[in-house]
Amino acid sequence: MGKTLYEKVFERHAVRQLPSGQYQLLMGLHLVHEVTSPQAFQMLREQGLPILMPERTFATVDHIIPTKSQLRPFADSLAEQMLEHLEANVRDYGIRYFSPEDGSQGVVHVIGPELGLTQPGMTICCGDSHTSTHGAFGAIAFGIGTSQVRDVLATQCLAMDRLKVRRIEVHGSLGPGVYPKDVVLFIINRLGVQGGVGYAYEFAGEVFDRMDMEGRMTVCNMSIEGGARCGYVNPDTTTYQYLEGRQYCPQGKAWDAAVRDWDGIRSDPDAQYDDVVRFDAAEIEPMVTWGITPGQSTGVRGRIPSAESFAVDEQATVREAHRYMDFEPGQAILGTKIDVAFIGSCTNGRFSDFEEVARLVQRSGSKVAPHVRALIVPGSQSVRRALVDHGYDRVFTDAGFEFREAGCSMCLAMNPDKLQGREVCASSSNRNFKGRQGSPQGRTLLMSPAMVAAAAVRGEVADAREVFA
Amino acid sequence: MDTKRVRIEGRGIVVRGNDIDTDRIIPARFLRTVTFEGLGDHAFEDDRIASTQSGAPHPFDQPRFAGARILLVNGNFGCGSSREHAPQALARWGAGIQAIVGVSFAEIFFGNCVALGIPCIRVSVTDIEALMQAVEGDPRLAVSVDVAKRTVGAGALTITAVIPDGPRQQFLEGIWDSTAELLTAKAEVLERASQLPYMRGYVQ
Numbered sequence: 001m002g003k004t005l006y007e008k009v010f011e012r013h014a015v016r017q018l019p020s021g022q023y024q025l026l027m028g029l030h031l032v033h034e035v036t037s038p039q040a041f042q043m044l045r046e047q048g049l050p051i052l053m054p055e056r057t058f059a060t061v062d063h064i065i066p067t068k069s070q071l072r073p074f075a076d077s078l079a080e081q082m083l084e085h086l087e088a089n090v091r092d093y094g095i096r097y098f099s100p101e102d103g104s105q106g107v108v109h110v111i112g113p114e115l116g117l118t119q120p121g122m123t124i125c126c127g128d129s130h131t132s133t134h135g136a137f138g139a140i141a142f143g144i145g146t147s148q149v150r151d152v153l154a155t156q157c158l159a160m161d162r163l164k165v166r167r168i169e170v171h172g173s174l175g176p177g178v179y180p181k182d183v184v185l186f187i188i189n190r191l192g193v194q195g196g197v198g199y200a201y202e203f204a205g206e207v208f209d210r211m212d213m214e215g216r217m218t219v220c221n222m223s224i225e226g227g228a229r230c231g232y233v234n235p236d237t238t239t240y241q242y243l244e245g246r247q248y249c250p251q252g253k254a255w256d257a258a259v260r261d262w263d264g265i266r267s268d269p270d271a272q273y274d275d276v277v278r279f280d281a282a283e284i285e286p287m288v289t290w291g292i293t294p295g296q297s298t299g300v301r302g303r304i305p306s307a308e309s310f311a312v313d314e315q316a317t318v319r320e321a322h323r324y325m326d327f328e329p330g331q332a333i334l335g336t337k338i339d340v341a342f343i344g345s346c347t348n349g350r351f352s353d354f355e356e357v358a359r360l361v362q363r364s365g366s367k368v369a370p371h372v373r374a375l376i377v378p379g380s381q382s383v384r385r386a387l388v389d390h391g392y393d394r395v396f397t398d399a400g401f402e403f404r405e406a407g408c409s410m411c412l413a414m415n416p417d418k419l420q421g422r423e424v425c426a427s428s429s430n431r432n433f434k435g436r437q438g439s440p441q442g443r444t445l446l447m448s449p450a451m452v453a454a455a456a457v458r459g460e461v462a463d464a465r466e467v468f469a
Numbered sequence: 470m471d472t473k474r475v476r477i478e479g480r481g482i483v484v485r486g487n488d489i490d491t492d493r494i495i496p497a498r499f500l501r502t503v504t505f506e507g508l509g510d511h512a513f514e515d516d517r518i519a520s521t522q523s524g525a526p527h528p529f530d531q532p533r534f535a536g537a538r539i540l541l542v543n544g545n546f547g548c549g550s551s552r553e554h555a556p557q558a559l560a561r562w563g564a565g566i567q568a569i570v571g572v573s574f575a576e577i578f579f580g581n582c583v584a585l586g587i588p589c590i591r592v593s594v595t596d597i598e599a600l601m602q603a604v605e606g607d608p609r610l611a612v613s614v615d616v617a618k619r620t621v622g623a624g625a626l627t628i629t630a631v632i633p634d635g636p637r638q639q640f641l642e643g644i645w646d647s648t649a650e651l652l653t654a655k656a657e658v659l660e661r662a663s664q665l666p667y668m669r670g671y672v673q
Contacts, residue, residue, distance in 0.1 A: 024654055036551070039504060131551075146581075147646075159647045227576070257666070258667070293490075313594060414500060440515035
């Protein structure tokens with residue numbers, strides 16, 4: 001009987017079974033940022049433990065970094081202190097640090113792939129739930145807590161349960177103006193925000209076969225919003241073409257050997273899955289969230305559903321969402337006025353995301369509506385440089401967008417980029433939780449970068465297929 | 470320190486609602502710190518402010534729940550961010566939350582709680598409602614989470630609960646702090662690493 005990629009990679013890295021029944025899983029790549037790591041390093045110091053494989057951990061700064069200027073010291077003394085701790089920790093423990101000063105900084109889930117650190121067949125972890133992003137390459141990648149960051153630093157291992165595997169097939173072709181973000185929001189809408197608990201998601205079918213790597217990253221990134229700790233796509237020629245020649249990828253004969261190895265870790269055709277679900281791509285419309293969980297969404301032509309249309313157990317959350325978002329059941333999502341537009345994050349902060357927006361804006365000669373504050377925040381310094389090289393920075397600023405420095409920014413608003421009061425934000429990020437974007441009353445509508453751009457231009461939720469027709 | 474978590478008893482506190490995410494448990498602005506100290510004061514901060522403004526104080530602000538150690542919640546509690554700051558904040562709030570009873574928990578949150586020695590134990594939708602009503606009716610009621618027997622008790626109620634075998638064993642034996650255990654296999658770890666193609670640089 002065949003095996004899934006998840007099983008093959010898990011078995012390669014399982015050192016032994018622990019008395020608890022969990023497995024001691026060897027980690028191939030560990031990524032570190034400034035928010036979830038300082039306490040882990042402190043625990044190591046208190047216990048007098050060294051790092052077992054410092055060459056397998058890489059660090060950067062993303063969550064707290066300001067995007068108007070990265071110049072030090074930061075105005076926020078707490079943020080400055082956090083970065084100083086990170087700098088001291090990477091220095092003391094000999095960890096490679098991708099810094100703003102050397103031009104290699106960025107959101108941890110953007111720089112891992114672009115540097116070629118992320119490779120098929122690896123186990124990858126980071127103190128950040130969106131580590132699932134790296135599964136786009138056929139890696140088993142998941143978020144961990146700070147005590148586990150300590151475990152990985154000290155032992156290069158984690159105590160992990162073996163997950164079940166659900167294969168999610170999307171067949172057919174996506175319509176014009178429907179993007180990977182819409183695909184993943186659709187899947188979460190259908191399977192629920194806790195539907196994936198206990199599962200790894202394997203994304204398969206023609207839609208993913210044809211999807212480019214940055215699109216696959218968008219989808220895998222949001223696996224966790226569906227409750228699945230990791231999601232992956234089997235590696236193929238699209239994967240290899242993206243990786244070949246990147247800084248940390250093998251070269252020459254080692255590259256050829258790597259590709260042979262990666263071909264072998266794909267799920268076998270006769271692999272057994274714990275669950276299989278199938279969707280038709282033709283059903284997927286540009287999606288917009290209307291609530292306070294990423295599963296509360298509708299196609300852009302849809303209306304806010306009533307609480308009664310949900311299962312009894314979900315109705316309280318739906319009513320809470322109506323109240324918080326100030327939506328009436330039956331109201332169209334189209335035309336919802338916005339105050340802020342945010343394009344960026346580990347979900348949609350890569351070159352192709354911005355290039356698509358630049359292309360749409362330029363072709364239509366659109367301008368940001370006067371009352372809208374619109375932010376373009378590249379996912380990494382490298383992405384930012386590439387956008388400047390193509391002249392897209394001018395396209396954005398001419399159209400009325402602010403073109404910022406790289407970081408997590410208003411996805412979670414740990415830096416100065418925050419919503420104010422009850423502002424509504426059209427956002428290309430991943431979470432529409434209450435207060436997520438920095439104001440305790442702030443409201444988030446998740447959508448694709450193209451849809452955010454359309455909302456920025458019209459000043460309200462609009463169908464990008466019409467706005468940029 | 471006795472690290473075993475066999476049976477936890479204390480007063481309960483009820484926080485109702487499905488899909489309560491870790492941003493709500495501890496808003497991101499309080500993560501601008503290099504320790505976990507002081508997080509307890511900010512547990513559920515924005516929900517608490519909003520509740521106070523609406524005239525119905527959040528359970529974490531209701532004097533009747535002061536001193537509670539066992540948190541009762543609904544489904545998918547702790548979804549979202551992997552921030553360990555969330556269970557750290559709960560553990561540092563008031564007398565300290567020492568066990569959580571709910572219908573279901575997000576996976577990373579559950580694991581973070583294990584690492585802190587906080588059992589998250591599951592009961593049915595009907596049973597959590599009965600427990601919540603019992604505790605809301607009499608917040609002085611002694612609530613017990615029995616990890617060994619897999620039960621939750623409150624007054625006359627004794628409810629069968631679910632906790633996976635692995636974590637249960639860890640709590641019973643007091644070995645939920647995993648670093649030391651993982652380190653005992655260091656030789657095997659290095660051996661396994663030497664066999665992985667990518668750790669060998671894909672050299673045959």
